[in-house]
Amino acid sequence: MATYKPVVVQAFPKLGERITKDTAYWRGYKTPVQIKEFGAINTIDFSPVPPYNYAVTASSRIHIYGRYSQEPIKTFSRFKDAAYCATYRDDGNLLVAGSEEGSIYLFDVSGRAPLRQFDGHTKPVHVVGFLSDKYRVFSGGDDYSSNLWDIASATEIVSYSEHTDYVRCGCASKVNADVFITGSYDHTVKLFDARTKSSVMTIEHGQPVESVLLFPSGGLLVSAGGRYVKVWDVLKGGQLLVSLKNHHKTVTCLCLNSSGQRLLSGSLDRHVKIYSTTSYKVVHSFNYATSILSLALSPEDETIVVGMTNGVLSVKHKKPEERKEKSQKKRQPAYRTYVKGRTYMPKQEDFCVSKPVKRVLRKYDKLLKSFQSSKALDAVLEPPIRLYTPEVTVAVMQELHRRGTLRSALAGRDEKQINLLLTFVARRVIEPRFTPVLVTVADMITDIYQPVVGQSAIVDRQFLRLQEAIGKEIDYQEELLEVLGMMDTLFATFTERRATYLEENKSNGLTETIETNINN
C-alpha cells in the first residue's frame, strides 16, 4: 500500500559558472590594493623567508614591500638606467639584479650600496638568479650569452654563447646546484650544466620564450612564449607533455603556487589563468585592468602580486579564514538518557518490536495530505518559504492546480493576502522556471478578483505592477527574438554550402523512391 507522497519540489540546475573547490579557493581574496610604480613592472620576487617581503623591479628602481605596507620599506635606486629581475637568494639575505648597462649588482637586503658588481655582458641583462648552492649567480643578456658568476670573487666562471637571440628568461634548478635554464627569443630553451662547456639540452618552444619555470622536483619544465604555455618532461630528454593555448596574447609570466598543484600564467591579454598541474585544465582565471608583465605568489598563497605594463602593482591578500562562530549550543539531553536502553542486548526469548519509522512531513504536505488547499497555500506564503525558497511555493501552487483546487485556494482572500500573492506573482512571474505556473495563477487571480478592482488602492497598485512586469518581459523577449533573427541570418550564410548538399541528397532519395513505386 502506498504512503503519502510529498510534493516534489523541482530542483533546477544552476546555470553559468559552476562553483568548484578551486573557484571558491581563488575567490577567497580581498579586493586588490593598487600601488603605482614609476614604470612597467618587469619582475616581482618574494623573499623565501618570513616576513615574505617582495622585491618589485620597475624602471630604474627596486622597491621592497612588506606584507601589508603600501609604501616601499626599502628602495634600491642606484641604477643609471633600467633595472631588471631583482631576485632573492634562498636565505632571503641577498638580492641580485641586472641592469640596462650590462652590469649585474648584488645587494645585501639590509644594506644600500651593492656588495658586488659583475661586469662582462655587453648588452642589457634581463635575467639573473642564484644557483641553489647560494654561491653562484647565473645571468642572461641581450648579447645572446648566458654567464655564470662566482659571488665571492665577482668573476665570471663560464660564459655560454649558444643562443642566437636575446636571452630574456631563466631559472635555476632547486635539486641540482649546477643546473640552470635560460629561455631566449630565438625560440629555444637551453639547459646548462655548470660542469660542462656547452648546453646539455635544447628545447624548441616555437615562439620567443618569455618565461621559463622548473617544477620543484626538477623533472618538469614549463615555458611560455607567444600564446602558448608548454610543459616539457626534462627527464625524458625534453619531450613535450602538453601545450596549453588559453591566452589570446603573449604569455609573459609563469608562477607555481606554494603546493605545486596549480600553475599560474599571466599574459598581455590581461588575464591570469590558473591550471591544475594534474589535468592541465584551466580551473580559474582572474582578469586585470591592463596587460600583465609579472606575477608572483607568496608562500602559502597568502598574497597574489601582479605587475602591469602601466606600472600599477596589484596586490591581493587572502581573506582571513572565517571562523564559524559557535552558535548557542542547544541543550541536549544528557548522555545517560541518550544511551538509555540502546545498549540492551535482546535475549533469546525476547520478542523485538521495531519502532515504526516516523515520516516527517512539511507543514504544507500535512495540509495537502488532508486536502486543505487554502491552508496549504497559506503555509507556503509564509515569509521564509516565500522569500528564500520560492520554488516550494510554486511547486505547491502547481500541485493545487493539478488537483483542480487552485482556484478555490486563491479565492476568498482579504486585501492583505491578495497584496501578498500579487507581490509574489509580480516578482517571480518573469523567472523562466516559474513562468508556466505563475501565469496560470495570475490568470486566476485576475479572474477571481476582477469584480473588486478599484476598491482597494493597494491591490490596484499591485495589479499595475504585475502588468508592468509582464510588459517589460514581453519587450525584452521581443528584443531577444530580434537578436536571434539576426544571428540566424548570420549562421545561414555560414552553412549555406552544406545545406545545398543536403537538399540535393533529399531530392535524390525522393525521386528514386517514387520511381521504384512506379516500377512496382
Place this chain on the structure above:
Amino acid sequence: MVAPATLRVVRCGGSTLHGARAVFSADSYLLCAAGDFVKMYSVATEETLRVMGGHADLVTGVQLNPHNHMQLYSSSLDGSIKLWDFMDGIPIKTFTVGSKLLALYALASSEDSVFVVIPKSGERDTFQLVSVKLTKAAGQDLEAKELSVVLDGVDASPRHIAFGREGEYVASVKEVNLQVFFFKRKQLNRFSVSAIKTKSGNNHFTCIACHPTEDCIATGHADGKIRLWRNFYHKKDYTFSTLHWHHDTVMDLAFSMEGTSLLSGGVESVLVLWHNESDCQKDFLPRLGSAIEYISMSSDGALCCTLHTDNRITIINSNLRFSKSIQGLIKSTDVKTGLVVDPRTKALVLNGEPGHLQFYCLQSDQQLFSLDIVQRQYIHQAGLNQADLVKVAFSAQGKWLATVEEREEVTDPELQLKLWFYDEETQSFKLNTRINMPHEDHITDMCFREMDELEDDSLILVTAGRDCVFKVWVMVEDTDPEAQQSVSWSCDFVGSYHNYQATNCCFSEDGSLLAVSFEETVTVWDSVTWDLKCTFCHPPGKIRNICFGRLTCSKYLIGATDYGFLCCWNLLSCALEWSAHLNVLVLQPDPLSEHIAAVSWLSKESSLFVFKPNEPWPIYIQRNLCKEKIQLAAFVPRDEPETIGSEKYHWLRRSQLFFLTDTQELMTLSAKSLEERLTPSSKQLAVEESLPVTPFSLLLGKHRRQQSQEDIDLGKLVHNKHKQDSPAVKELLHTPAHVLPSASFLCPIFINSLLISKENKSTEEVADEVEMESEKTEDDSDEERGVTEMEQEDTSPVELLGEMTCKLSKSQEKELRKIRKMDYSWISAF
C-alpha cells in the same frame, strides 16, 4: 515429441477480476472470478493455486456451497452453474439454466436451490431474480429448468441485491427504488428516495448490504451517501439514517460478521470503516491504489478483501491494516507505453497503477515490482488531469531506462523525460536525469541505440516529437569529482525534416543508421555524423510503424502506412523491394531472429502475419486471431530455444509472441498441443508444493538433505548389518511362535531393524521428491494457461528424470547433491 497440429491462442493473464465478489473459503483460500475462470489464491502466500476453467463466457458469480464448504458454485454468462470441488479443482456438476446468468446468490436456508439474476425474456434491460432448483440427479451435466421468479425488475449488477438475516428477506435496489421481499410472509415492500440531482451526482442506489443479525439494510448512493434502513416491515413507518463521507459513488458495502461495523469503498480508493453505524466514529484505510469495486468479508471475520478496478485484490486485516496484495497484470486505463520487455528480468513492462510502471512476470503471472515514475500523489477523483506515463524504453542490457510522462493541459502539455540508472546495490532503478519539456509537444516515439558491446560510451537516446523535430540525447560525463553523479544526459542533436511531425524512430541493428518517420516520409540518418542519408515514402498515407530487419535481413527497412500498405525498402539500393496491401496495426520485429510479426485489423478480426523481409510472402498467417482488437505485441525471448517439430512454427523457437488486446488481456501463441498442455484435475498441486521458495524452505531443504546424506552414510554402515540381520529376521518371522522368546524382548530388535531400513528408504524418497519438485517448478515456469483448459505440465521429462535418478549410483547421487548444494549456497547467506 510429436509435431503439434496447429498454433493455438492461449490466454495468459490479465483477465478481469472484478466480475463478482470474491469469496473466502473456510480454510483461508480466496476464490475469485477472473474472466472465464475461477481462480483460487492462497491468502497466506498471495499465490495463484488453481485456475478452474470450464465456463465459456465471463463468470458472474462465485459462491461457496452453504452445505458443503469444500464446494463452490459459479455462474456464468454462458447460462450454466457449475459446482466445483475447489480443493482438487474438479468440476462436480454443471447445471444448464439456459439464459444469461448475471449474478449468483446461495443461501444456507434454501436447501437445494440458488438464486440467480437473469434477463426477463422478451424485454430488454429488465432483469429478474429467480431461484433455480438444482436437481440431485446423478450425472455431470444436468438441466436446471425449474425456475421460480422471486423479484421482478431488479438490476443486473450483483451489488444490487442482498439477502437479509438468515435468508428471511431479500432486498434489491434499482435507480431510486428499494424493494424488500419477505419470503415467509410473501410480502413485498417498496421504498424510494426522491431523485435529486446535485453537482456531485444523483442519489441513485448503487449497492446494498444487509445486516447479518439485525433487521437493517445499508444502501450506498451515487452521491456518496450511505443510508441505513430500519423498520422496513412497515410500508410507512420505516426510518433511515444517513452516513456521508464519500465524495463520489459508493461502490460497495459490507457488514462485519457481527454487524458491529460497516465497510464502504468507492472511487476514492479509501476503505472506510464505520463503527456502530454512527457518523462520527470511522476509520480509514487510504491510498489503496485504485477504485474499490467489491468488498467481501471472510466467514470468521478476520480478513476482508477488496477487489479493485485495476484487477488487484487487497487483503486487509480486521483491524484495518493492510495485509497483502494479490496482483497479476494490473489493468491501467490506457496502455500508452506499449509492451516492452525488460532485458534484465525478461519481464513484461507496461503501465501499471497510475504513474507507475509495472514489471509483470510472465511465468508466474505475478507482478514483480512496480516502479514509481511520476512520484506524485495520485488523487482518485474523476475529471482530474494527472500526469501519466506514456513512453518507456530500455537500453540493450537493461542498465538504463528512459520514461516519458505527460500531463494533458489545455494550453500546453507538461512533459518530462526521465532517465533511470539500474543500481546494482539496491537492485532497482534510480533516477539519474530529469528533463523538463524535452519537446514542445507530445513525444511520439523513443528508442535507445542498442549496442551490446560498447554500451557505456555509445549509448544514445532518440526521441521523436510532434513539434516536428527529433532529438538525440547523449550521456555527458561530469568532470567535477565532487558532483553527486558522474554522468548525466543532455541533448546532442536536433533534427527535422520539412517541418513535418516526427512520428516514429528506430535504430538499425548495428546502430549505424537511424530511421525517423515524418508523417509520410521515412528519413534515414547516419548516427555518427547525423547526416540525412536518404528518404523513402509510399504515398499516400502516413507512416504508422517502422522497423529495421535483423541479422541476414538487416539491409531492409519495413514500414507500415495508415493507408493500408506494408512496404519493405532496400537500404543498399534505396529502392522499394516489395509492398503489400495490409492494414497493419502492430509491427513487431523479433530481437533474436529475422522474423517480423505484423498484426492487421480488418473488419472485426485481427490477423497475424509473420514474415521475413527478404521474402515477400509470409511464413505464417493466422486469420481471426481473436475477437478483440489487438493493441500491442511483443516478442519475449525464451530462456532456451524450444524444440518445435514443425518447420512452419520455427519462428517461435527463440522467442514467444505476446499480444495485449484492447480489453487488456494478455495472449500468446503456443505450439503445444492440447494433450501436451494437459488439463483437468490431474494436477494435484499440494499446498506445500506451491509454496514459494523462501529462504526458510531452502534452509529446511538443505537441512533435510544434509540429514538424509548423513542417514545414507549411516545407512551404508547399517545396511551391511541389516543384510546380515535380514535372514535372522526372516528366520525369526518364520519360526513358530511357541519357540520364540517373549515378544517384549524381541520387539525392540525387530522394530529397530525395520526402522533402519525404512529410514534409509524414506530419505531417498525425500531426495527424489526434492528433485522432482525442482523439476516441476522449472516446468511451471515456462507454461501458460490455456483458454479452455487449465495448465498442466509435461510429465514425461519428469518421469524420465525420475528414472534417471533411480539409475544413478549412490556416488553420482552424492555428487549431484553437492552440486545442488553449491547452487543454493548463496541463499544460505540470508
